[in-house]
Amino acid sequence: MEYELYADVWFLMNFMMDSMALFIAGKLMKQRIRPGRILLGSFVGTSASMLLFFQLKDYNWYQICVHFLVNPLMVYLCYHSKSKKEFLSQWSVTYLAFILLGGVLEWGMANGTETSHFILWLLGSVLFLMIAGRFLKNLKREKETKYDLLLVTREGNISVKGFYDTGNLLVDPLVNRPVHIIKKKVLWEQIQKEQIPLRMIPFHSLGRESGLLEAVTLEGMYIMKEEHPLYLKKPVFGIADEKLFQDDECDVILNAKSMES
Template identity: 30%
Template sequence: MYYELYIDVFFLVNFMMDFILLQITRRILRCSATHGRVCLGAAAGALLTCAVVMIPIPYAFIKFILFHGLVNIVMLKAGLKISWDRTFVKAYVVLYISGILVGGVFEYLRQYMKVGSLFFALAVVSYFAVLGIWNFLSYLSRLREYRCEAVLYKDEKVLRVEAVIDTGNSLKDAVTGKPVSIVDESVVKTLTDAGLPEGIRYIPYHSVGKEAGVMPVITLDKMCVCQKSEKWIDRPLIGICEGQVASDGAYRMILNPDIL
């Protein structure tokens, strides 16, 4: 059994796929390489792939090393100008994960492709699909960074609540200038035995759907924000939301990022 290989078609297909993978890697790592530079890297990768296929090499493991070592290293260096540091390792990993994702999307969509000439259109669709997957994973990663646990202390009461760090929360006390975080009304009732504590006061605020209003604010004894490390805040100001701060109850407190 033998296969007939059209080297020009093989080169073009590899160039297209290498270009897509380099573009995805470039977008994910925010590299400064130009499109022309990416084309150069894709051409180098496709040319080396053709060379490795055409040159008779007796041992399969040598071809394996050349494909996954030499070809990809040259492609990354030529296409993205990445230095020999941690960034290169990241780029190498992103390139391979992107290749797996593109291959998966490509195989899934190929069952609907009846015409061989639609290959390049399918490759473009796979490119945008994989970019969307990377962006979604990046969003989930950022979301985890903003989620944390807050431990609230008031008199002799201690309460742990799920919290989110919201960069859109810029609420501050007009008198002291201290940042104000916001909690569910139920949190304050738990800390104060269903009643509002002494020393409560009101500050003006505005939000989406409500141009102006006033919010009751209390001062806690202290608060601990638990992320990778603990951040302690003495006598933090806490605004009391009417009802829940999250409609689905996923968290009960919105932290002002200025307290961190």
């Protein structure tokens, strides 16, 4: 069986799909949209794909070159990634858009789908990408609020999970330092072992209107951020009951001013 290939139609359809995929991916990743770069990336990518299609006799090699050379080149030309991590993130989202939109195009052409049905499938793919983007955004936001922590005491270290809470603005009036809230069971044994002195600090809206909270000062704390660990010297911790913690995965509620240190 032989097929007729209209190069101009093939080029135009792929150029439009590539442009749409780059635009949608840019929106999902909150990238600055520059029409000139999108058109440049799409033109170079479509031209390279067409050239490879006519030059390579092995279709498998054609697919490999398109997926691992042409598509990454389009992404770089469009977004000008500043780091490997940023590039991989941009490539993965754009690649998903390429697969969905390209799949819809091939399916419609192979099955002779009516224009109205084809448009519905295309809109469905775009909607799916938008939902996936929202999910990834929420996942990233949740990841950015939870951290691995290393509490430093005189006789050892304690590894715990921490939750960054912008609503925790408690300050120790004695030393004028932000107060982090920790589960009593996590630190109590170490407090007794090292005889770390306890003191009382006033608080408001911590499960009740006002009161006094037991607090201690440790030697230090590392917040394990992805870029680099953040070290806080002489952090203050308020000792609280577990019922205060809504998330069982976390043992510490970090103060809102933690990242300002």
